[in-house]
Amino acid sequence: xxxxxxxxxxxxxxxxxxxxxxxxxxxxxxxxxxxxxxxxxxxxxxxxxxxxxxxxxxxxxxxxxxxxxxxxxxxxxxxxxxxxxxxxxxxxxxxxxxxxxxxxxxxxxxxxxxx
Amino acid sequence: xxxxxxxxxxxxxxxxxxxxxxxxxxxxxxxxxxxxxxxxxxxxxxxxxxxxxxxxxxxxxxxxxxxxxxxxxxxxxxxxxxxxxxxxxxxxxxxxxxxxxxxxxxxxxxxxx
Numbered sequence: 001x002x003x004x005x006x007x008x009x010x011x012x013x014x015x016x017x018x019x020x021x022x023x024x025x026x027x028x029x030x031x032x033x034x035x036x037x038x039x040x041x042x043x044x045x046x047x048x049x050x051x052x053x054x055x056x057x058x059x060x061x062x063x064x065x066x067x068x069x070x071x072x073x074x075x076x077x078x079x080x081x082x083x084x085x086x087x088x089x090x091x092x093x094x095x096x097x098x099x100x101x102x103x104x105x106x107x108x109x110x111x112x113x114x115x
Numbered sequence: 116x117x118x119x120x121x122x123x124x125x126x127x128x129x130x131x132x133x134x135x136x137x138x139x140x141x142x143x144x145x146x147x148x149x150x151x152x153x154x155x156x157x158x159x160x161x162x163x164x165x166x167x168x169x170x171x172x173x174x175x176x177x178x179x180x181x182x183x184x185x186x187x188x189x190x191x192x193x194x195x196x197x198x199x200x201x202x203x204x205x206x207x208x209x210x211x212x213x214x215x216x217x218x219x220x221x222x223x224x225x226x227x228x
Contacts, residue, residue: 036219043121043220043221044219089157089158102160102171103150103158107157108155
């Protein structure tokens with residue numbers, strides 16, 4: 001039961017262009033969403049998050065969009081840089097009860113930014 | 116703030132042996148989580164502590180797995196009678212509240228041979 005799905009295993013973009021990473025979820029109880037970046041042999045590093053009361057959150061080159069009706073979110077990176085090459089994970093959580101703070105992750109998307 | 120620290124970084128063990136991993140969270144964080152990540156997958160939730168109380172355990176956490184967080188500080192994850200299927204990256208994270216400062220450690224990579 002994959003509640004968070006990243007259907008694109010990999011994405012390749014040219015330096016300076018936009019990278020768009022997509023994520024779909026099925027659990028309507030999810031109300032907080034996060035994106036993490038992961039390099040090999042390191043733990044995931046937090047990038048940006050969004051609450052379900054918003055539809056957009058921006059932080060520098062990173063913007064996350066949330067479409068609740070479609071249960072879809074996306075991460076936009078503009079402009080893309082070679083140092084952005086990593087695995088990107090989408091994660092979701094729901095407030096309340098003992099699951100507070102537990103994250104459910106997607107499978108990840110490998111982003112490669114070519115110089 | 117030195118981040119979330121996990122030890123050891125790598126562990127190779129023979130099948131059937133017991134192993135123990137340690138996680139030191141960010142000091143002011145009262146929530147601590149354990150996740151497991153296998154190749155090609157995202158991290159999967161194992162268990163969660165708020166202070167010293169273990170509030171939730173995943174079905175993934177079989178009877179061979181036990182986690183503790185004495186005094187609400189560091190945490191240990193023990194795997195008894197390891198199996199080859201236990202080979203994975205074990206990640207620890209800590210947070211103060213939902214979405215705030217949810218920080219992962221670098222993980223412990225376990226290889227069972």
